[in-house]
Each structure stands twice: as C-alpha cells, then as structure tokens.
Amino acid sequence: MEAAAITHAEHHGPPPAHRSSRVEAPTLGMLLFIISEVMIFGAFFTAYFFIRVVNHDPWPAPGTTLPENVAGVNTAILLSSSLTLHWALTSIKNGNRFGLRAGMLSTFLLGLTFLTVQINEYIHIGFAGHDSAQATVFYSLTGLHGAHVLIGLCALAMVTIRAFRGHYSPENHRGVEVPGIYWHFVDIMWIVVYTTVYVI
C-alpha cells in the first residue's frame, strides 16, 4: 500500500500506452514491416515466375547477357557488410568503441560500393527496361532491392555518425540492433534476387 502510494506519487505525465505483454513494440513493428516487404518482393517475383515458369520464355531475353561474375563479386561485398555489421554490434556489446566505429564505417562503405557497382552495371548492361518483359523484371527486381539498400545506407549513415559522436554503450545499443536486423533482411532478399535473376 505504501509502495503503491510512492509509485503513484512519483508518476508524472499521461498513463503508459496500452501494449501487448507478449510481443515487444519494436519487435512487432519490425515483424509487420518485414511481412509487408516480403509481400512487395513477392509481387515482383510473381512477374518473374510468370515469365519463366508459366510462359517458358528464355531468361535473359535473347540477345542479352547478364554480368553474373560482377554480380557474384557484388554479392560477396554485400555479405561482407553483414559480417562487419555483426562485428560492430558484438564490439559495442563488449564495450569496444573502436570496433563499433570501424565496423559501422566498413559496413557503410561496403554497402555504398554495392550500390555503386549496381548503378555501373545498369549503365553498361546494354538494354533498357522497355526492351522486353525480361528486362522490365530485371530492372524491377534489382531496382527494388537497390532502393532497400539505399534506405539501409541512410540508416547506417546515421548510426555511423552517432557512433563517432560517442553514442551507444554495452547497455544501450538498440539503435544499432534494429538497423542491423533490417540490413540482414536486405542481404537475405539479395540472395534470393541474385540466385533467381543471375544464377538459375
């Protein structure tokens, strides 16, 4: 009774918002976001599978080639960025501020390299989106993923700047954790895009 009175006396502001006791709000938000993202990618993959599985059209379109080797190196670059991001977060959990800064900066630069190579690929690939259905799907899938990389780079840039300004600690690293989950999701989606568009 006395403790309740003290708690009541210390509470200021509006009452806490109603929330589920089973799922944390940030986790639920990320879950809903990723489900919506999977649906968006799913819609684009439907067009891809319609061309290849339903219509049995050749892939890529006759007279065009896709730079599998360049895309393979780019895939390695993107996967490396996940590794450096994991290193950054592990470092700050252990109180290693240098590891956080070096890891975040490396992740950002690797992501930027991936996007630059992708844009360079668009410039030199030799066909436009309106040339064929295959070309449309190619630009749609890789472009949609590229847009996600761009958004991820914005988040990574903010985290990197904050890391260099002395933010985050072993107790408080949520700001690195959530963009990290997003970045790994972007990597997973690229594995699917790379495999279906370039390899198989």
Next chain:
Amino acid sequence: MLNPLRSEAEAFRLLIYFVAVVAVIVAVVLLAEALT
C-alpha cells in the same frame, strides 16, 4: 527457437543458414541441369 526479429545476432545467424541452404539448392539445380 531462432527468432531473427529478436536480435541482430539471431538475424545474422538466419542469414548464415539461408546462404548455406541456398548454396546447396543452387548446387543441386546446376548439377541437375548439367546432367540432363
């Protein structure tokens, strides 16, 4: 149970598993294509 939304570490682990599974699937598909 692995929940990739719980932490970055679990999301990273899922990525590793995913890469391994996709590599096996691609190897099987390419092998099948080469043999047929």
